[in-house]
Amino acid sequence: MSGGWIHDEHPFATPPDLRDPARQLRGRLASGITVFTSGGPDHRTGLTVSSLLVAEGEPSRVVALVGEATDLWFAIEQSGSWVLHVLGENDLELSDRFAGLRPSPGGLFAGLGVDDTPWGPSITRPNIRAYCRLERSVETGFHRLVTGVIDQIDSIIDIDLKGTINVCKAFSPHLDPPGHIVNVSSMAGVIGLYGYTAYSAAKFGVWGFSEALRMELKTRDIGVSVVFPPDTDTPQLRFENRTKPDELRNISKTIKPIPPEKVAQSIMGSIVSGEFLVFPDASSRATYHANRIAGPIVRKFLDSKVKSSTRTEEGD
Secondary structure, three states, rough: OHHHHHHHHEEOOOOHHHHHHHHHHHHHOOOOOOOEEEEOOOOOEEEEEEEEEEEEOOOOEEEEEEEOOOOOHHHHHHHHHEEEEEEEOOOOEEEEHOOOOOOOOOOOOOOOOOOEOOOEEEEEOOOEEEEEEEEEEEEEEEEEOOOOOEEEEEHHHHHHHHHHHHHHHHHHHHHHOOEOOOOOOOOHHHHHHHHOOOHEEEEEEHHHHHHHHHHHHOOOOOOOOOOOOOOOOOOOHHHHHHOOHHHHHHHHHOOOOHHHHHHHHHHHHHHOOOEEOOOOOOOHHHHHHHHHHHHHHHHHHHHHHHHHHHHHHHHO
């Protein structure tokens, strides 16, 4: 009698590539804290919202309670749409800011990376966003019970990895030799960092994708480069520094951010030189080589930084 094999996975589970995005979004709402944003570029507003649910369907929907006297409801009523941002454990400052519990000099969106979309302002910090269109609202106590159709759900993987793939897919067939493509990864795509799990996965993916794309396009005399910027002095970094986990702060506290102009120069330089792996500064290049030659030592050093942060917290 031949031996059998007992699988440890659920026999009837839906394969990952077939799982409903709205169901996955609902599964990430264990904290129950989100930020809704709405309004145009000159009238942005937002509010921390915790009373909501996600209903799967065709299309899927979000149902939430929004204060009737809030600027958010006025903006949703006027524009007919909003952006839902799912907050994580490291987003307490963001939650308090939009709840009105923490001062925000310069306005709610000061210092944040923001993209204005047809649904409203999209904050780049949270990993997961849903873009919603108002379907109906019902007066409920002092609130409006709003129902929105989910037009789109994206995450950091969609933006940083799939976005790169989609742009290359769209433009590469139309490039004439000697054309050149420059993709932007990150030093978090060279070394995985505490608190950057999804971001590192996306940026490692950009590197791997660029490796394969370089080989495929070489036969057409189309060049490919991938740039690995370290911490760069931008408003987004300054905001992140206020909410970074202590473990990551302990790792990065000795790193001096480089100016964005230096990253831009390295991008332009890669087009001229044709260099594949591009590091904007000497420190980044040295870190890359150190990780290649002595990866276990580098990881041990970073682990010690994380552990020292944990010990400090316990001591407090």
